[in-house]
Amino acid sequence: MLDDAGAREMPDDLSELPDDAAPGEDADGVQALVVPDPLVVLDVPGLLAEHLRTAAPDTAVRDPLAAGHTIRRGQDYSVRVTAALSVHRAALDLCRELGAEGASPAGRKAYRVYADRLATTSTTA
Incomplete structure (x- = not known):
């Protein structure tokens, strides 16, 4: 039974795909399930x-x-953005200097609020 499945021919290190497997496919040529980046x-x-x-x-x-x-919020505003989770993470990385030690208190708070919203969404998505 193991010979039919080719289990005896498997390499010892299973972290590497066999050479004949294409990216996104396993050794049997079956398409691997790719989880899409959620909006x-x-x-x-x-x-x-x-x-x-x-x-x-x-x-x-x-x-x-x-x-x-x-969206107006008191004296300030927000922008409601629909994008992939990876885009939101990239935006947060680009704003990292606003959350740094030498930035203004308003910049640090804005960065912290967005990071918290993103973290909450990442855990529920």
Whole structure:
């Protein structure tokens, strides 16, 4: 029974795929299940949105931000952005300097609020 499945021909180190397996496929040629990056709706604080509009080097972050809806919140605003979870993580990485020690208190709070929203979404998604 093991000979029919080819179990005796398996390498000792199972962390590497056999040479005949293509990426995304296992050794039997069966397509592996790929989990898609889920779309997430998050409110980006206005201070971070302004920073991303000027500092984001690629359009992967700027395009969803431009398509977002502005929401007034007291004296400030947020931008409701629908994007893949990886895009939100990239946006948070681009805003890292606003959450640094030398940044303004408003920048640190905006960064912390967005990071908390992203962490909450990441655990539930």
